[in-house]
Amino acid sequence: MGAEAILEKIRQNAEEEAAALRRQGEERAAAAAEKIRAEAAADAEALLESARRSAEELSRREDLMTGLEARKNALAARRAVVDEAFSEAHRMLLALPAERWEALISRLVLEASETGEEVLEVPASDREKYENGLLERLNAALERSGRKGKLTLAGAPGKMEGGFRLVGPVYDVDCSFEMLLSLVREENEREIARLLYPETRAAGE
Template identity: 35%
Template sequence: MAVEAIIDKIMADAKAEAEEIKQKAEKEIEKIKEEQRANIERIRVSAEEEGKIQAEEEKRRLISAAELDQRQRLLREKQDLIEETFKRAMKRVIEMGRDDYCRLIEALLIKAVDDGDEEVIISPKDEDRITQELLERVNLKLSEDGRKGQLKLSDKTREMAGGFVLTKGRKEVNCSLESIFSLAREELEGEVAGILFEDKGP
């Protein structure tokens, strides 16, 4: 899969978005921890006031439940923040200027094309950016590279955020932004999480 064509762009944007929402992440995580610390302290005080064996057992049970709830809430919060980071990074790519976006698509096509006579399915939103003129520039480079250089736009379009799908016969190569970001996320999620939650363990 031709993720390499935009992996650096995705990485840069994801890191930039992670830095932007890092402060939000820190505040949300600290808020959850503070709420749970207060909850656990209330449980301890209540048990000590009752001073009974049953109360001690109940205290341990409630504290354990509170700690589990905190871990689950922290996990959900972290997952939500990572999701937000990648959504905002993809939005950056979608909203790139026309020239930058076209260069990105050209590079991706050159890496993704196999034979060079595939049809290119695009999003209706990209009809004014991914044109046959763009494909002709790519075709020239494909010909120089020993491939057929006969790419053409498909009569069909497909709903996607951006990018394209290559098709030839029954074979498809999905280079939509959704597909590329999904694959890139597998590689980058740990690094982005490190930026968001550095030294912010449960």
């Protein structure tokens, strides 16, 4: 899975993922998570194409090797391909240009906020951006959408590395970059397993 593909997936589905997570209460959140799983699964083949090519190349090399240790090394190499793709996607999210970063954050907030009066937990590294106008722009956008437009920043910085957590009176929405990537990875777990264990895929075909 290429990092660009992962990042594009997040950009394309950020609105749907956040909208699903808006659902009030544990039951609605569970239903939303199921919707996200279905959407991610539908795009799994395209999302993982880059990693599949890398894994297939490693598999061809593995065919030239013999012995248990060689197979263990090949598995580790395939696993590293997947891990590095997600790590690179996280780095790319953190390095988004200011305009694209704000567009992503704004879309997530607008879809995740139920009342417009929630508390935003943000990383210490991003707090200045919110204090220097972003929070005001988010509240203005919420007001235009018919909500209160009274978001506030939490006193303590969030522990996430990128993204935010929206804390509401009934439920919270985790829109950290780590969570977004975790959702993408979780929903493609089966395809990732096929990349890591191509012999299993071949046996089942």
